[in-house]
Amino acid sequence: MTTDIADTDRVDETGDAESGLRAGQRRVKQRDRTTKTRDDILLVAREEFAANGLSGARVDAIAERTRTSKRMIYYHFSSKEGLYLAVLEHAYADIRKVEAELRLADGDPVDAMRRLIGFTFDYDEANPDFIRLVTIENIHRASHMRQSSSLGRLNTSIIDTIAAILRRGQETGVFRREVDPIDLHMLISSFCFFRISNRHTFGHIFGRDLGEATMRGRHRVLLQDAVIALLRDPHAAGTAREGA
Template sequence: MQKKLSAKVVSRSRKNDPDATKENILRIASEEFVASGFAGARVDEIAERTKTSKRMIYYYFGGKEGLYLAVLERAYTKIRSLEGALDLQNMPPAQAMRRLIESTFDHDDQNPDFVRLVSVENIHRAEHMKRSSVLSQMNIVVIDIISDILRRGYEDGSFEREIDPIDLHMMISAQCFFRVSNRHTFGAIFDRDLSAPDIKQRHRTMICDAIIAYLKTPATAG
């Protein structure tokens, strides 16, 4: 009797927990936007899968675009939170940069839906992201992290290549993002499974080595 009562209490508390309800909506909405894109995703389908109402989704998020932006913000919050928890400021510069690259690689590899979601927004030329002040402020953090690692690396001689932090962020993202976003087409063309553990580890090391070597090599004149 006690177990049944406890189960009912837990069930009721979940139903009355707005944060849990919103998180569930965002999780399902993310799957729908990844599968169908912004235009193809239907709020009715999201409401049905989350066992909520379309009215409740509109109450929390204001509409389909608001929900989509919340999904994007949730996705970027995850990777920025991971970066912030790496304690990079207490590592030597080269080690800190390698750890940051490894973290980006692992995140993209383990979160293909994030890569697909970003690809969907690229199709829309980032028109939704441009309306989000949260995203623009949030993503400055990783540039500050990279800037600090570079500054320390120049000061102690670890790095010699002068590079714009945003350019370096793009270089890291491009290497890690491509192998997930193009995994199937690249695999079909070259008959290579990019998700195979040995290939994944080789690419992880290769990307880190290439970027660190670039930073340690002074730019050539001309």
């Protein structure tokens, strides 16, 4: 009789374990579905906001393209503005994530700087919707960015990376002048950004196709060479001021 009770207990324990396992698997699947739904919404919303701006973007269109509902979108993001902010955060997180994968912390500082510049150039070229999103947020004077608790921290990584490359170059005598990392980031970003944001107006005025492969390659090397020359020449900034 005791054996029968023990066997019954083992069966109950096995059944409970299997039931718990199935419940856990269901939770994982549900979490995966929720994550996929959220990611799909962010992807489509990025395209919608980049194409039409915050005011022109339609949540109905996003819901239709993701085969979900406005109610589901608002469940995940609270509001249209909340979705827009999430898109901005996701966009910046993406570029910072790919930058981190370059592993520029060690090695030759000149090569590291060239690789960073090349990456920024190529990323902006391949992601014009990112440029449009940043332009749109500038129209709003970064009012939505200011509501984010993560964007400030998220973007310190690129400044830390540039600072580390500069410091390594100065320590080895390759870079002989001090440059503020944020200033250098602005210099690199502005050229890459301008090529995309002003491509059509600049191209029309000066008769240049900034998307043409040969010109694109020339501009990529031009920016790399210009930045390295600036970092290596301690008199570059002074000369520029004297000639102004």
